[in-house]
Amino acid sequence: MKPALMNFFVLMSLPLSIYSMPTTEVTEAINETQALNIDDAVKLPDSLALYRLEDFESEDSALEKRRHVTVCERIITITSHCVIIGGAIKDGILQISAAIKHASNQKTCTTFTGHAGPNGNLFYRYRSTGRHCDTTAEQETIAGAIEHHINNHGHKICGTQCLELTHGGTWHGYLLIGPASNFDHKAYCGPKVSFKHCDSGGKGDMN
Numbered sequence: 229m230k231p232a233l234m235n236f237f238v239l240m241s242l243p244l245s246i247y248s249m250p251t252t253e254v255t256e257a258i259n260e261t262q263a264l265n266i267d268d269a270v271k272l273p274d275s276l277a278l279y280r281l282e283d284f285e286s287e288d289s290a291l292e293k294r295r296h297v298t299v300c301e302r303i304i305t306i307t308s309h310c311v312i313i314g315g316a317i318k319d320g321i322l323q324i325s326a327a328i329k330h331a332s333n334q335k336t337c338t339t340f341t342g343h344a345g346p347n348g349n350l351f352y353r354y355r356s357t358g359r360h361c362d363t364t365a366e367q368e369t370i371a372g373a374i375e376h377h378i379n380n381h382g383h384k385i386c387g388t389q390c391l392e393l394t395h396g397g398t399w400h401g402y403l404l405i406g407p408a409s410n411f412d413h414k415a416y417c418g419p420k421v422s423f424k425h426c427d428s429g430g431k432g433d434m435n
Contacts (some may be wrong), residue, residue, distance in 0.1 A: 271415055273416070274303075284372040311385040312384045324342075325371035331361070348408065349407060350385060352404065352406075353404040363395045363401065365393075370401075
């Protein structure tokens with residue numbers, strides 16, 4: 229089979245949600261030892277949050293049925309640079325979660341960036357770690373965790389925020405997200421992040 233025809237069939241086999249993905253700029257894979265010297269000071273984002281995706285999985289395949297979740301959060305800096313998501317929350321979240329799930333399906337450990345949200349005013353950078361950098365978590369589960377985070381902060385994203393996503397096993401997804409106009413490209417979002425306390429609250433359903 230010719231390569232061009234093979235690529236066509238691969239594209240046609242992707243889920244429809246992939247076609248709503250934002251344009252992403254795939255960057256070179258980052259080796260952890262190259263990205264950070266163990267003795268170097270890590271430039272932290274404005275806030276950190278850890279989400280265990282198991283808490284967002286539906287008990288009966290209905291999106292509105294979710295368990296209560298445990299959220300570990302650490303606020304580093306209070307900032308006034310915000311993007312109000314409002315009613316456009318779903319589109320931006322589905323774009324980002326589709327990109328994350330697509331990367332998992334491809335078992336790629338590369339770091340990539342993209343724009344999402346109303347008028348593309350959200351910027352994000354994503355990377356993952358693990359044996360194959362893949363997760364069995366569904367796209368809707370990933371979307372539920374991101375939506376919960378945004379809703380829990382007044383339907384807005386303030387400053388550059390790091391969301392660590394886990395789903396059992398070795399996979400960890402690291403989503404750095406913030407206003408495109410003030411995104412801190414030097415902020416670190418990876419295995420070195422740490423948390424001071426954990427709080428419970430909310431549900432991760434997509435309403």
